[in-house]
Amino acid sequence: MHEFDDEGDARSGGPKPYIDRRAQPTRTGLVCPDVRGKSSYHDIGARQAEFEGLARAIALEIAFSDVVKVREIRPATYIGAGHVAALAEKVKAEHIELLLVDAALTPIQQRNLERETGSKVLDRTALILEIFGERAATREGVLQVELAHLNYQKGRLVRSWTHLERQRGSGGTGFMGGPGETQIESDRRQITERIVLLENRLDKVKKTREQQRRQRTKALIPVVALVGYTNAGKSSLFNVLTGAGVFAENLLFATLDTTVRKIALPHGREVMLSDTVGFVADLPHDLVAAFRATLEEVVDADIILHVRDIANPDHAAQAQDVLTVLEELGVSSETTPIIEIWNKIDLLDEPELTLAGVAPAGKVVATMPVSAHKGQGLDALKLKIEQLLGEQGRTYHVHVPYSAGGDIGWLHTNAEVISRDDSGESGSDLVVRVDPRHRAAFLERFNGRIAVSDL
Template identity: 80%
Template sequence: MDRQEKPTRAALVCPEIRGKSSHHNIEARQAEFEGLAGAIRLDIVLSEIVRVREIRPATYLGAGHVQALAERIAAEHIDLLLVDAALSPIQQRNLERETGAKVLDRTALILEIFGERAATREGVLQVELAHLNYQKSRLVRSWTHLERQRGSGGMGFMGGPGETQIESDRRQIAERIDLLEDRLEKVKRTRAQQRSLRLRAMIPVVALVGYTNAGKSSLFNALSGATVFAEDLLFATLDTTVRKIGLPHGREVMLSDTVGFVADLPHDLVAAFRATLEEVIDADIVLHVRDIASPDHPAQARDVLAVLEELGVSPETTPIVEVWNKIDLLDEPDRALTGAVPAGRVVATVPVSAHTGQGLDELKLVIERVLGEQSRTYHVHVPHSAGSDIGWLHNHSEVISRSEPTESGSDYVVRVDPRHRAEFLERFNGRIAVSDL
């Protein structure tokens, strides 16, 4: 067999820090880390939980653990060591030297997965930007560490060996980052134009979010009839997909599938994918998809809410519906669902199975009901002289009907979404009446 075809032999280490609380069970954390490693082509030879009394500045793990790892790595001919933690550049370098294996921490592994998964030009740009931002800080710190190791003849770091090359590398990375940010800004403007067109058409946006592998893409396919790639893989979907779907009573919405979240999702990745995730920021409803069959689903839900908070999305700004997916995998559905509780404030919870279709009709009815509660219908009188007001109504509301013009003007019946309601009430003050609530 060709050497290139052989998967890399890898060892996985999940540190459990004494006294450091985590809402994730350590066994669940280990299983997830194994899933992350399995998302790229690795041969997992060794996977173990290492209990750490205190984090060592030089190697993160204690000397005894490092020595034992080095022996196993040599004996098993392991090429890659994955550590489920955020390693400093010095810790990474020292572990590589002590074990003889290439070392990646949690952030680097997620970046590798994203690099393999990115399919569109936008996705490739986003992943590269995140990778460069990650590498930029490590380049500086690694250089500082190397210079200390080599010594600088009492002259500090000025004029030290390698400075010219490092400065050149830093400058090239900075220039590339500027270029990528400029290109992604153009993507952002294009997305903003597309969202503006949807707003003018008054088509509400319903965004799917959730922990990676919660079944968002399967649910998206089941609701929309699309064929978005959906597989039992972490981060199967990186690129946002939008489809129009019809609700039971004729209303249409734009359904948006997004990248999955995960515990300790690197900040650089959240920042790089912000253009994509703005579909969530501007959504009329957020569907938080939870894998209710996973024993770790409460902790996963908290991680999703943390990323939403970082994006500025909260129940105060956007109604959140929890979709409890994969009920077909529950041994005792009634008991399991009775014991499940929403994460944070939600307007509804809907148990479903994207695989069997159970609960999808109820979910559509809930979406329709929430949209109806969010929008209000008003009667408004507009004089003939107020042409700008007529334009505003057509651009920012759904015009349901218009009466025959009279000498004083025309009467409109319009539906106004919450995001435009304050401006509507201020602009048409004294000329409106609520039709229904």
């Protein structure tokens, strides 16, 4: 199992990374199990290429990358005994320090593979956590990664996490437990207490983000959220649309921390554009849960821009993975309109011919071919966003009795008040524009007092 020293991570007090690359790159072997009968949008070649990309994202020295046929998953080692023996020989011959397995291993499978091969073993989840840990740049990102890491680590305890004890300081009381407490119980309790602490801190982050969203809602600024598979070009598109300097590189998970910037559409209307963490196949549930405060920007968006790397041969399967994560967040085309952005058309040899054979993933309101790198198609994209927002906002006449002052406040907070006439004897007459996300609540609250306007 993985060894941690007592210093922890200087940024957050959490555990050190699994892989120490301070001296020289770790010699690594990659194992991509091809499990018979296991359904996947991705073919084995695409999965292997992506797994190699994940390994390169943290600068490992890849000594070999093998696809292993698995007729049935073995409870003890995941792969068969013959494959394990062959791996052990290869580890010894190639001087491998680390084996990465493109699967979700149980603690028992991980431990047995380490014992049989004589190498440290990490599964897909641990590798993604490692990448996220290296990419996190803000305090919020560090907290989210550590929370996901600890939830993953709870079932894989092998030694005392004394660095967590030091977080409490020497004055902590009742932390070490009684003399009858076993080491594993003490470790698990320390992790649980740390998890609770992190969840409380992230709750504060969530409340801060909610306040920011309420302020934007009050200012009637629509939110447009970029989502997509990792490395699809979201941050490059964000940068060219906003002029921001968000880190954008040809790396998996180059962006972890949500960035929001205001942009102006062709006819002057302003929107908030939000760049989010990229998705990936089999994104760990703990990671999705930990980043939920960040991904609330997607949940509350008025429009979602689903960015697809149309030059990637695996783009159709990647798009399905994005929809899976959106569904886990409670977002769909039924709740939020989705524009599919077919990015990187500049890399296609015959763009028109290639795009003619591409189908959107799920229900979308439009597909927009663009090149963030060359700036192609961006004006048309902005026009489409503006057109969609114009179609969404319906205008109503509403009557509010003078005795219902709270309704006036609700309208100013959740709708755009175009005009107001207080000259009536029984109350005020207003003309308001209501966006789709508030329409159901508006219709329920003002039932019987509204009429659709021609404005």
